[in-house]
Amino acid sequence: MDDLSSSGDRDVDRFVDANISSFAAWDVAVYLDNNADVNADVTDLAARLGRKEYEIEPVLHDLVDHGVAVVSSEPDGVVRYTLSSDHGVREVVSRFVELAREREVRLEFVRRVLARLSRG
Numbered sequence: 033m034d035d036l037s038s039s040g041d042r043d044v045d046r047f048v049d050a051n052i053s054s055f056a057a058w059d060v061a062v063y064l065d066n067n068a069d070v071n072a073d074v075t076d077l078a079a080r081l082g083r084k085e086y087e088i089e090p091v092l093h094d095l096v097d098h099g100v101a102v103v104s105s106e107p108d109g110v111v112r113y114t115l116s117s118d119h120g121v122r123e124v125v126s127r128f129v130e131l132a133r134e135r136e137v138r139l140e141f142v143r144r145v146l147a148r149l150s151r152g
Contacts, residue, residue, distance in 0.1 A: 039137045047124045053148050056087040064115040065129045071114045
């Protein structure tokens with residue numbers, strides 16, 4: 033990645049490239065960062081984010097696969113998700129959210145998401 037398409041934080045750039053493949057993924061990452069101790073199921077997360085479950089479910093599976101989120105099953109069979117307790121993961125997610133507040137960096141992240149969406 034060249035300097036023009038960089039947030040200035042290599043770990044955040046890697047996080048974005050690996051995990052923020054859609055605006056739904058962006059929403060989930062921001063929500064989990066802002067609610068780091070939440071333990072919610074797909075239905076609850078979709079409702080809180082104003083999205084459809086079918087948008088959120090694959091995002092959560094990807095975040096679990098990449099170690100960003102953790103999945104747990106309740107005795108009643110409900111599957112719940114939470115942000116990883118790994119300090120390093122939480123730090124990178126928080127830095128992503130913080131950097132996305134800066135207009136230029138946010139626009140770069142948006143460009144990356146749109147590029148991924150256009151590739152299918």
